[in-house]
Amino acid sequence: MTSCSEKVEIQVEEEVIAGTMVSPRTKVPGILFVHGWGGSQERDLARAKGIAGLGCVCLTFDLRGHELTRDRKQSVTREQNLTDILAAYDRLASHPATDIESIAVIGTSYGGYLSAILSTLRPVKWLALRVPALYWDEEWDAPKDSLDRQRLAEYRHTFVPPQGNRALSACSEFEGDVLLVESEHDDFVPHTTLMSYRAAFIKAHSLTHRIVDGADHSLSSDSAQRAYTTVLTTWISEMVIGARIGDYPHHLAIYS
Numbered sequence: 020m021t022s023c024s025e026k027v028e029i030q031v032e033e034e035v036i037a038g039t040m041v042s043p044r045t046k047v048p049g050i051l052f053v054h055g056w057g058g059s060q061e062r063d064l065a066r067a068k069g070i071a072g073l074g075c076v077c078l079t080f081d082l083r084g085h086e087l088t089r090d091r092k093q094s095v096t097r098e099q100n101l102t103d104i105l106a107a108y109d110r111l112a113s114h115p116a117t118d119i120e121s122i123a124v125i126g127t128s129y130g131g132y133l134s135a136i137l138s139t140l141r142p143v144k145w146l147a148l149r150v151p152a153l154y155w156d157e158e159w160d161a162p163k164d165s166l167d168r169q170r171l172a173e174y175r176h177t178f179v180p181p182q183g184n185r186a187l188s189a190c191s192e193f194e195g196d197v198l199l200v201e202s203e204h205d206d207f208v209p210h211t212t213l214m215s216y217r218a219a220f221i222k223a224h225s226l227t228h229r230i231v232d233g234a235d236h237s238l239s240s241d242s243a244q245r246a247y248t249t250v251l252t253t254w255i256s257e258m259v260i261g262a263r264i265g266d267y268p269h270h271l272a273i274y275s
Contacts, residue, residue, distance in 0.1 A: 046118035048144075048259055049111045050077040053104055055128030055152070056163065059086050063125075066248055073259050078111040082130070084163075093164045097154070100163070101133050108141050120144065121262055123255065128152045128208065128236070129163075135186040135216075138193050145258050147198040147251060150208040150236055151216055156185050175212045181219045190219035197223045198254045200247060202234040227254060 025040045050070055052063035060079035067077035081087065082103050084095035112119050123145035126134030131151030138146060153175050158166060181191040197220050201213045213228070220226050229250045234243035 045116070046121075047116050048075045048121040048123060048262070049114065049117040049119070050075050050123045050125065050255070051104075051108055051111050052077065052079045053107075053124065053126040053130030053134050054079075054082065054085070055130050055150075057085070058127065058130075062244075066251060069248070069252055070255055073256060075255075075259065076111065076114050076117045078107060078114075080107045094162050095164075096160050097133065097163055098160055100129075101136060104130075104133055104137050105140060108137065112141075121259075123147065123258065125149075125251065126151065132186050135189045135193075138195075139189045143193070144195045144262075145198075145255070146193060146195060147200070147254065148216065149200040149247065149251075150202055150205055151186075151199070151212070152208055153179060153184070153186065153212045153215060156183070175207075176209055178211055178218075179215045187215060187219040190216060191221055193220060194222045194224060196225045196258055197227065198251070199226070199228045200250055201228070201230045202236055202238065202243070203230055203232050204234065205236045207236045 027038045027040050028035045029038050050067065052060065052067055054060055054063060060081050063079040067079050071077045080103070082095075082100050084092040084100070088095075108122070108124075111117055112122065119142065121144050122142060124134045124137060124143050125147040126132070127149045129152050131148035132154060134146065134148065135151065137143065154166065154171065155174060179187060181187040199213060199217055201210065202208075217226065217228055231238070231243055231246045231250070234240070234246065238244050238247055
């Protein structure tokens with residue numbers, strides 16, 4: 020969290036000396052986790068608890084069509100899941116401790132795709148996308164589970180420019196800090212898709228691209244899970260700590 024300072028006077032016997040009281044602001048960053056298609060909030064919980072230790076408010080949740088509402092998996096649409104994310108974001112932003120100007124969204128696969136779109140609908144300062152999936156704009160209101168998987172595979176192996184794709188267009192307008200995480204052996208989101216995302220972030224304040232060596236799409240090995248956790252927490256720590264000390268006046272020290 021950033022700090023605020025206040026000039027104070029300190030009474031010493033019959034004199035007054037000057038001081039400055041520096042204290043933390045009451046608001047802290049908010050972190051929203053968005054899982055992928057077929058996933059759940061379960062894997063995000065451990066990472067959320069770790070990041071909360073940095074002094075952040077974290078929220079994980081299950082998209083409709085998953086866990087308690089899995090009976091809707093074959094009928095839920097991208098529009099409905101985007102609405103889920105908007106509702107979750109608003110719940111996080113309404114927490115009394117959340118600094119609404121310092122919200123990070125961490126999305127995986129399908130969740131990363133929708134998180135990119137979210138950035139055009141709500142303020143997002145930091146955007147972390149792990150193996151973000153890519154979909155064409157057509158059939159937006161069709162059940163997500165009904166999309167042609169073979170066609171999707173071909174689409175993702177083709178470099179896609181921002182124009183004409185809602186998620187990539189959102190990326191091209193994003194001005195915050197970005198983390199892209201790729202799996203070396205991903206059968207669902209290939210390197211070409213990551214390059215489409217990477218090329219789209221033309222206005223980003225910073226862009227960090229990491230590849231988890233030997234990992235598949237779902238990070239099925241413990242070592243891949245640990246590697247991703249390290250990448251994510253290191254980046255979030257850098258962003259959060261940087262925001263907290265960014266307004267600190269770095270004067271030269273004078274010794275006497």
